[in-house]
Each structure stands twice: as structure tokens, then as C-alpha cells.
Amino acid sequence: MPEEIHAEEFMVNMGPQHPSTHGVLRLMLTMDGEVVLDAIPHVGYLHRALEKIAENRTFLQYIPYTDRLDYVSAMFGNYAFVYPIEKLANVVVPERAEYIRVIMMELNRIASHLIWLGTFSLDLGAITPFLYCFREREQILDLFEMVCGQRMTFNYMRVGGVSKDLPDEFVPMARKFVDYFKPRVDEYEEILTHNPIFLGRTKGIGLLDKETAVEHSVSGPSLRGCGINWDLRKNEPYSIYDRFTFEIPLGKASDVWDRYEVRIQEMRQANLIVEQALKQLPQGEFKTKIPAVFKPPAGEVYTRIEAPRGEMGFYIITDGTTKPYRVKIRTGSFCNLTVLPKLCKGWKIADLVAIFGSLDVVLPEVDR
Amino acid sequence: MTIEEITQILNNKFPEKLKIIEVTSHQPAFFIEKEILLEICKFAKQSDQLKIDFVNAIFAVDRTDSLEIVYVLFSLEKRHRLCLKAKLPRKDAEIDSVTQVWEAANWFERETSELFGIKFKGHPDPRPLLLAEDWSEGYPMLRDWEGKDFIKLPPK
Numbered sequence: 361m362p363e364e365i366h367a368e369e370f371m372v373n374m375g376p377q378h379p380s381t382h383g384v385l386r387l388m389l390t391m392d393g394e395v396v397l398d399a400i401p402h403v404g405y406l407h408r409a410l411e412k413i414a415e416n417r418t419f420l421q422y423i424p425y426t427d428r429l430d431y432v433s434a435m436f437g438n439y440a441f442v443y444p445i446e447k448l449a450n451v452v453v454p455e456r457a458e459y460i461r462v463i464m465m466e467l468n469r470i471a472s473h474l475i476w477l478g479t480f481s482l483d484l485g486a487i488t489p490f491l492y493c494f495r496e497r498e499q500i501l502d503l504f505e506m507v508c509g510q511r512m513t514f515n516y517m518r519v520g521g522v523s524k525d526l527p528d529e530f531v532p533m534a535r536k537f538v539d540y541f542k543p544r545v546d547e548y549e550e551i552l553t554h555n556p557i558f559l560g561r562t563k564g565i566g567l568l569d570k571e572t573a574v575e576h577s578v579s580g581p582s583l584r585g586c587g588i589n590w591d592l593r594k595n596e597p598y599s600i601y602d603r604f605t606f607e608i609p610l611g612k613a614s615d616v617w618d619r620y621e622v623r624i625q626e627m628r629q630a631n632l633i634v635e636q637a638l639k640q641l642p643q644g645e646f647k648t649k650i651p652a653v654f655k656p657p658a659g660e661v662y663t664r665i666e667a668p669r670g671e672m673g674f675y676i677i678t679d680g681t682t683k684p685y686r687v688k689i690r691t692g693s694f695c696n697l698t699v700l701p702k703l704c705k706g707w708k709i710a711d712l713v714a715i716f717g718s719l720d721v722v723l724p725e726v727d728r
Numbered sequence: 729m730t731i732e733e734i735t736q737i738l739n740n741k742f743p744e745k746l747k748i749i750e751v752t753s754h755q756p757a758f759f760i761e762k763e764i765l766l767e768i769c770k771f772a773k774q775s776d777q778l779k780i781d782f783v784n785a786i787f788a789v790d791r792t793d794s795l796e797i798v799y800v801l802f803s804l805e806k807r808h809r810l811c812l813k814a815k816l817p818r819k820d821a822e823i824d825s826v827t828q829v830w831e832a833a834n835w836f837e838r839e840t841s842e843l844f845g846i847k848f849k850g851h852p853d854p855r856p857l858l859l860a861e862d863w864s865e866g867y868p869m870l871r872d873w874e875g876k877d878f879i880k881l882p883p884k
Contacts, residue, residue, distance in 0.1 A: 404858035412869060416880055447754060574804060577783045577832035590804060661754040662784065662800050662811075673784055675755075675800060690785040690800075698835050727858055 369397065374712075376405050382479060383723030385697075387712075394708050399701045406727040414687035419445055419519060419654055422684070427513035429672075429691060430725040433472035435464045436667040438517035443598060444663040444676045445519050449656035454645040457521035458600045463534065463637045464504070464516065466630040470541070471500040472668040473627050480620070480717040481552060484561050489551055496544055499537050506530055519654065521647030531638060538635045545628055553621070562617035566703050566715035569614060576699040580670025580692045581622045582719055586614030592666040604636045616718040623720070655682055669693050669720055691725040729777070729808040731756045737777055742768060749813075757798070757811035765814055766824040772801065772810060773829050779803045780810050786826075786836035788816075788844040790871045795821055795844060816846060818870075825851040843869035 374387040384405035390398040410429070414422050426437035439461055446453060478493035501511040506527055508516040516523055552558045568578070573586050583590055591608045593601040609625030611618025658680040664673030670692020677686040696719050703719075704712045735748055738758065746760045746768075760768055772780040784800040799812040816823060825848035826833045837848045838857040845867040848854065856863065865875055 404856075404860070407858040409868065415871070574781050575831045577830065588804070595807070659754060660757075664784065671784070673800075675785055675787065675798070677789060686789045688785055688787040688798075694835065695783070695832050698832060 372709075374709075376402075379483075382721070385721070385723055385726075387700075387716075389709070389712075391709065394710075396704050396707055396709055396712055399704050399712070401697060401700060403697070403723065403726050406724045408724075408728070410728045411687055411689060414684050416683065418682045419656070419684065422687075423517065424513065424515045427515055428724060429689065429728065430472075430667065430669060430693070430722050431512055432475050432722060433468045433668045434512065434514050435461075435468040435516065436665060436672055438514060439465060439599075440663075440665050440667065440672045440674050442517045442519050443665065444661045444674050445656055447663060448659050448661045448676065448678060449519070449650075449654075451520045451648055451650060453521055454648060455600075455642050456525075456644040457646050457648075459637050459641045460507075460522050460526060460646060461517060462599055462601065462604075463634055463641075464507070464514075464522075466633045466637070467500050467503060467534075469630045469668050470627050470634075471497050473623050473630075474500075476623060476668075476717075476720045477548060477620075480714075480720075481558075483713050483717045484558065486552065486555075486558065489548055492544070492548060492551075496541060499540070503530065503534055503537065506533070518647060520650045521645070523647075525646040531641065534634065534638055538631055538638065541631050542628075545624060545631075549624060553624070559617065561711075561714055562620060562718075563615060564613070565616045565707065565711050566718060567613070567615050568619075568699065568703055572699060572702060573614075576702075577695045578670070578699055579695065580666070580668065580720075581626060582619055582670065582696050582699075584608065585611035585619035585622045585718075587611055592664060592671065596664075598663070598665055601633075603640070604633045606633050616714050619718040619720075653682060655680060664690070667692055669722060669725065670696055689728055691728070693721040693723070693725040697721045697726055729806060734778065734808065734810060737775070738768070738772075741771055741775075755811060757813050759813050759815070762797075762814040762816060762823050765812070766826060766829070768812065769799070769826045769829045777806075778808075778810070779805050781805065781830070783830045783832040783836065784809075786833055786840060788840050788846060788869070790818075790844070790869065792871055794818055795846065797823060797840070797846065799826070821846040822849055823847075824849050827851055843867060845870070 369392055372389045372391055376384040376386040386402040388400040389396055410425055426441040427434040429437040474493040474497045478490040481489040505511050508514045568586050570586050573583050587610050606629045609622045611622050656678050658678055660677045662675040664671045673690040675688040676684050679685040704715050745764050746758045748758055772778045780801045780803045782802040782804045784802050786799050789796045795816040795818055797814050801810040842856040842859050
């Protein structure tokens with residue numbers, strides 16, 4: 361289309377109910393034909409005042425609420441909440457519990473990336489990967505169901521350990537899954553990675569340069585997609601992540617395809633971690649005894665972990681009672697979403713779907 | 729860089745304007761006068777030694793007699809943390825917006841503003857973020873806030 365021809369600018373509401381926003385996000389788009397001139401995100405449709413509720417619940421009572429932050433990777437919400445409390449109250453977590461937690465979190469990372477991969481490819485019009493991804497995810501959910509009875513909102517971690525020990529069947533089944541999953545990633549890559557249609561939709565689209573990413577405090581795979589080597593598991597090891605060998609996949613061109621590739625490789629690495637953790641899994645206690653009326657000492661602490669969608673941190677202020685005085689939840693999606701208006705300017709509306717998908721935003725985590 | 733070194737740099741630059749407080753050693757934070765916040769943030773970002781470029785969180789705490797605003801910051805390049813705090817009155821609180829320093833502060837400030845009633849001077853887009861557009865029931869994160877469906881559990 362020649363430069364000088366312009367359609368009249370018009371506004372389009374994308375969402376709150378739109379299949380490709382994966383949750384309730386409303387984007388107010390200013391369009392010129394099918395080119396996006398401006399996008400204003402409206403969030404808050406899922407605001408449940410989780411930070412306010414925290415002031416009114418005991419520490420144990422609040423754990424189920426953390427499941428509902430990022431419901432596709434609820435183990436991370438659980439862990440992100442109990443970790444600062446353990447730090448504050450100097451709770452020593454048994455070895456076995458730490459291993460169980462890492463296994464659960466990395467399995468959950470795979471499950472979460474699988475959902476992302478499935479829905480992302482569905483947004484771009486590829487239906488098969490979606491079916492494949494859910495096939496594998498189902499097996500992970502079976503494993504979760506085995507240990508805690510839940511498939512989505514686990515409520516599994518406790519201060520000082522986990523709620524239940526692994527059943528005997530778990531380790532063999534998890535091993536089987538690890539072996540089964542390795543070639544499956546190749547399968548996804550065969551369909552997508554070098555597929556010309558997929559490349560056409562993702563290569564060179566939605567460039568996120570390093571400066572903009574840091575300026576918006578983008579974290580997680582979206583940050584690593586533009587080549588910044590920052591992963592809290594490596595750079596600020598928490599739990600027992602320093603005991604495993606794994607790599608941090610990085611992107612180069614910082615486009616949609618790079619963010620896709622980073623997540624694909626992360627699934628492989630997460631699988632490796634699960635494999636190592638299953639090998640090293642020691643016997644012993646799965647939970648430290650903590651008093652029934654648990655009162656951590658007064659203090660403040662901020663800790664953060666590498667969740668599938670970036671840095672998930674809890675700033676917890678306690679006053680020596682059974683309830684937290686203030687809980688501030690920092691999530692990856694919250695900051696990653698702020699960069700969207702800059703990313704999609706000048707791209708077509710179909711690319712907006714790809715760009716938004718590549719950021720992997722989960723809305724309940726934004727609204728809290 | 730250790731917290732001692734950071735303290736020294738900030739003390740040299742802003743003599744007698746900040747006092748360090750040690751909160752159970754987990755989260756060392758600097759209490760600053762709210763008037764120098766913007767200046768200190770600009771310095772922290774531009775200084776070659778500090779290079780604070782990453783916002784972890786910006787939020788407020790209701791201390792019942794006053795409000796406290798907390799900036800949890802980090803440097804991706806130098807890999808050190810910086811935590812700034814400022815005291816604000818509970819009514820008509822005002823503080824400079826740091827969105828011009830870090831773009832990521834934008835949404836954090838919008839959220840803090842609507843939940844605590846703090847006004848951020850110079851914020852480019854002060855619309856409410858999470859609450860409904862026609863919300864008129866005050867500032868829900870204040871500890872004495874009362875909503876029609878909100879029931880506090882008895883203290884234990």
C-alpha cells in the first residue's frame with residue numbers, strides 16, 4: 361500500500377472477552393486500516409484484592425490464595441509465598457522437601473510452557489501442537505493429582521516443607537514421564553520451529569530491544585529472549601537450584617520467534633532438572649514441625665523466584681502475630697504487560713495477537 | 729556492591745538526608761525525606777557505581793499513624809539491591825512520580841495511588857488501574873477502610 365493512502369483512524373475494543381487475550385484483558389486499539397497505532401491495556405477485571413485478604417488471614421490460610429495468582433503454574437505461587445516466611449522465621453527445610461519442591465516446580469514450568477505453546481500456536485492458526493501439548497500436560501497433571509489431589513490449584517507447599525510426602529508410585533511414574541517427554545519437544549519443534557508459515561508470523565515481528573525491556577523491568581523468558589542473561593535460578597540461587605546443571609537459553613534477535621525458542625529450550629532444561637532431582641532425591645522428612653499457632657518474628661523481607669512468567673516476588677511485613685501485616689505481590693506478567701503498547705505500535709492487528717502471545721501474560725497475576 | 733558501600737556512596741552524595749534502618753537484616757532499607765526522592769532515584773539510575781535499572785516493586789504500607797512508601801529496586805548490571813522508604817501523611821499524601829526515571833514505575837504508582845490515595849506528582853497517566861472506573865468507596869488498602877461486603881476476622 362502506498363504511503364500516502366490512509367484510512368480514517370478508528371478505535372477498536374479487543375476484549376475483555378477475546379479468545380487470544382487468554383483471560384479478561386481489554387485492549388483499546390487505535391487503528392489505521394489494520395495497522396495498530398496505539399494500544400491501551402485496561403486491566404483489573406480479575407482484581408480480587410488478594411493483598412487486602414492477606415492482612416486478614418493466617419499464613420497457612422493464605423497459601424490457597426497464592427494458587428490463584430498464576431493458576432497455570434500454581435506451585436510457583438505457593439513457593440514464592442512460603443519461601444520469604446521461612447527466611448524470616450529461620451525455618452530449616454528438610455532436604456527431601458526441597459527436592460520435592462524443585463521437582464514440582466520444574467514439572468509445573470513444563471506444564472505452564474505447554475499451555476503457552478498450545479494456545480500460542482492456536483492463536484497463529486496451528487491446531488495440532490495444541491493437542492500434542494495438552495496430551496503431555498495431562499500426564500503432568502496426573503502426577504500432581506497423585507501427590508496433592510489437585511490438578512490446578514495445588515495448595516501443596518507449606519512453611520517448612522510440603523503438605524504430603526510423595527506416594528511410592530510417584531518416582532517411577534515421574535521417571536517415565538521424563539523419558540517420554542524428551543523426544544516430544546522435538547516433535548513440537550518439527551511442526552513449528554522451521555515451518556515457513558510459522559516463521560512468517562514470528563520472525564522479525566515485535567522486536568523488544570534490551571533498553572526497553574530493562575526500562576519496563578521485563579523479566580523471565582521475555583527478557584532472556586532479547587539476550588539478557590538473567591535467571592534467578594542461576595544468578596540468585598534459591599532452594600537447591602545450585603546443585604543442578606542446566607543452561608539458560610538466550611535469544612538473539614529479540615523477536616517473537618526468539619521468545620518462542622527460549623521457552624521451548626526452557627522446557628528441555630526443566631526436564632533435565634527434574635531428571636537430576638529424581639536421581640538425587642534423598643529419603644527423610646518431608647516437613648519440619650512448626651507450631652500450630654505459627655508466629656514468625658516481626659520483620660520485613662523481599663524474596664523472589666524465577667516463575668515461568670518472570671520474577672515472582674513477595675514482600676512480606678510481619679508484626680509478630682499470626683497474620684502478615686502487609687503482603688505485596690510482584691509478578692512477572694504485571695511488568696511484562698506494560699511493554700505491550702510499545703511493542704505492537706506499527707504492526708498489523710494479526711501480529712498483535714502473536715506479540716501478545718509471545719509475552720505469555722496471565723491476567724489473574726496482573727490483577728491479583 | 730555491599731550495602732555498606734552503597735550507604736557510603738549515597739551518604740557522600742546526600743549528606744544527612746537519609747538514615748539507614750536495619751530491618752532484621754533481611755531487608756536493609758534507607759529512610760529518605762520525600763522531597764529528595766526524585767533526585768535520589770535519578771542519581772541511583774545514572775551513577776556508574778549504582779546503575780539501578782530494575783524495579784522490583786513500588787508499594788505503600790499503612791502504618792496506622794502514617795503511610796510508608798517503599799521502593800524495592802535492583803541493578804541488573806551490578807547485581808545489588810536498593811530499598812528506599814519515605815514517610816507520608818495519611819491524608820492528602822503527595823510524592824513525586826518516578827515514572828520519568830523508570831518506565832516500570834508507571835503501573836505500580838497507578839495501583840498505589842488508587843489503593844492508598846497517594847498522589848504522584850508528575851505522573852503521565854494517573855487513571856485508576858485495577859479498581860472500577862466509577863469506584864467511589866475510598867481507598868481500600870487503608871487499614872481502617874470499611875466496605876459494605878468486607879468483614880474483618882476477629883484478631884487471634
